[in-house]
Amino acid sequence: MRKPIIVGNWKMNCTIPEAFELVKRLKMMVSEVKGREIVIAPPFTALSSVSHALIGSNMTLAAQNLFWEGKGAFTGEISAEMILDSGCDYVIIGHSERRQFFAETDDSVNRKVKAALAGGLIPIVCVGETLAEREAGETFPVIERQLTNGLNDVRLSSSEDLVIAYEPVWAIGTGRTATPSQAQEVHAYIRGLLKNLLGEAAGDIRVLYGGSVKPENIDELMTEPDIDGALVGGASLKADSFARIVRFKVHGMAKDTEHYL
Numbered sequence: 001m002r003k004p005i006i007v008g009n010w011k012m013n014c015t016i017p018e019a020f021e022l023v024k025r026l027k028m029m030v031s032e033v034k035g036r037e038i039v040i041a042p043p044f045t046a047l048s049s050v051s052h053a054l055i056g057s058n059m060t061l062a063a064q065n066l067f068w069e070g071k072g073a074f075t076g077e078i079s080a081e082m083i084l085d086s087g088c089d090y091v092i093i094g095h096s097e098r099r100q101f102f103a104e105t106d107d108s109v110n111r112k113v114k115a116a117l118a119g120g121l122i123p124i125v126c127v128g129e130t131l132a133e134r135e136a137g138e139t140f141p142v143i144e145r146q147l148t149n150g151l152n153d154v155r156l157s158s159s160e161d162l163v164i165a166y167e168p169v170w171a172i173g174t175g176r177t178a179t180p181s182q183a184q185e186v187h188a189y190i191r192g193l194l195k196n197l198l199g200e201a202a203g204d205i206r207v208l209y210g211g212s213v214k215p216e217n218i219d220e221l222m223t224e225p226d227i228d229g230a231l232v233g234g235a236s237l238k239a240d241s242f243a244r245i246v247r248f249k250v251h252g253m254a255k256d257t258e259h260y261l
């Protein structure tokens with residue numbers, strides 16, 4: 001059973017006091033939620049303080065990036081050990097904004113994935129096509145290239161050690177969401193690809209959808225069989241909207257179920 005997971009990517013937002021305020025409100029709003037994982041990814045500067053604020057809560061932490069080297073003369077970079085030390089379980093890798101603005105490639109994603117796994121972190125690997133690629137009918141080949149290269153030589157001991165986020169670039173921060181069936185089609189494709197690349201057990205790797213997820217569309221997205229959760233940007237910066245996304249309902253039911261406990 002794949003436990004649903006909702007991840008809030010705060011991007012470059014929130015000073016430490018702002019992060020505390022957001023976490024304080026979120027903790028109150030989601031404290032009763034069971035059967036789904038709730039992860040937030042504040043900026044590096046707030047990780048350590050937020051991790052203390054999360055003690056005893058049902059939320060865990062992710063970093064938004066890492067560098068593959070362990071230590072040394074790499075000014076401005078952060079290692080897996082440092083991220084773990086800041087209280088994180090997860091790390092987001094290969095977000096389209098990093099590919100677009102910081103020249104990340106499938107090869108750098110691959111090095112980061114290996115460093116994260118070796119360092120005891122769970123990578124959340126982002127893949128997705130641009131609008132031009134979708135319109136040219138290249139969605140599947142793009143995803144195949146990103147995953148084949150990004151996961152090259154990656155070995156998992158459990159399907160829980162990796163999360164994939166399908167984030168069509170045209171849907172990120174644009175207000176334009178993939179329809180549930182568009183997302184489902186790619187999620188099913190990703191699941192098949194993961195089995196080919198990593199073995200049958202990889203069919204249980206969780207695949208999240210990201211791209212303008214909001215309280216208004218989460219329920220519909222989560223009814224799709226291969227959508228295991230969401231990577232949420234803008235809507236994760238408001239406690240009430242993120243809490244509603246975390247409390248998604250499937251067919252009108254809260255689906256906080258014992259299956260996942």
Ligand code: PEP
Binds near residue numbers: 235
């Ligand atoms: C994201 O940052 O991964 C994202 C999907 O952003 P938004 O929800 O704002 O589209």
